Amino acid sequence: MPNRWMFDERAEDISPSKDFSARAHIQSMAEYEKLYKRSVEDPEGFWAEMADKNLIWFKKWDKVLDYDFKQPYIKWFPAAS
Numbered sequence: 080m081p082n083r084w085m086f087d088e089r090a091e092d093i094s095p096s097k098d099f100s101a102r103a104h105i106q107s108m109a110e111y112e113k114l115y116k117r118s119v120e121d122p123e124g125f126w127a128e129m130a131d132k133n134l135i136w137f138k139k140w141d142k143v144l145d146y147d148f149k150q151p152y153i154k155w156f157p158a159a160s
Contacts, residue, residue: 130156 118125123143140159
């Protein structure tokens with residue numbers, strides 16, 4: 080599979096070693112694609128789960144996302160700290 084991040088059509092797929100992948104937070108392209116799909120289909124649920132699992136909060140959020148695209152105004156985890 081060609082590397083999607085390269086613009087050169089001659090680019091090779093350069094995969095990490097199995098040892099590196101075993102220690103990685105995301106261990107395979109299939110796992111990455113599953114996480115990416117969820118982040119697109121349910122961004123608030125996905126980022127709430129990621130924030131809860133991977134960050135330490137002094138005060139947890141009441142709302143994940145507050146936005147108004149007409150303004151434009153976007154704020155993630157308002158009132159959290």
